[in-house]
Amino acid sequence: MKAVYFASVRERIGLTEEEISPPAGVATVAELIGWLSARGEGYAAAFANAATIRAAIDRNHARPDSPIRAAREIAFFPPMTGG
């Protein structure tokens, strides 16, 4: 699946997007954040305050317990500040 990052999450990880292949045990958004956090310092910093990080699955808002199995694209970003 494709992971895409925005704003401060993008800056800390240093990538706009990447292809990821989490193991089968990683089933939810929260578990994916945990798995990504272990990939390096930038990821750990991006997800340090995991409770504030928002996610979208295939461009729809998702929750920490949303299943990721069928996702093609998962986005991670801080709370939105448009308008």
Next chain:
Amino acid sequence: MVAPTVRLCAGPFDAAREEALLLQGRTDIGALVCFTGLCRDEAGTLAALELEHYPGMAESEIAAIAADALTRWPLQGLTVLHRYGLIRPGEKIVLVAAAARHRGEAFAAAEFLMDYLKTRAPFWKKEHRADGREGGWVEAKASDDAAAERWQE
């Protein structure tokens, strides 16, 4: 059913023109509420705002919020425009124009749209400071979340 106009803009937009387009040829509209959000200079300290967005989701999320508004109020016209990219102080960031038979629906729909846009549309503001120092990401406000929650009853 009214088909809302939703557009993302890479450059400045003309709010008066959008308002005129919404009203063109219409004799059934009794109330039009137009909200415009602008870039402030924060007492001269801000050179620009950089609006990052999630292409694809920004459009679909605004369209979903507009569709939600149309189920809540009997609107006769609805236009939502949102800028992205570099925005200078004095420039417009967002336009919500809601037309209805009466002012109550138009005011409520415009406020609902702004409250939901701020908390659900995937945009992020980064500050570019006038003194050239590195600016930060604008923090989301709890008051914006509270404003959006009002509509969930």
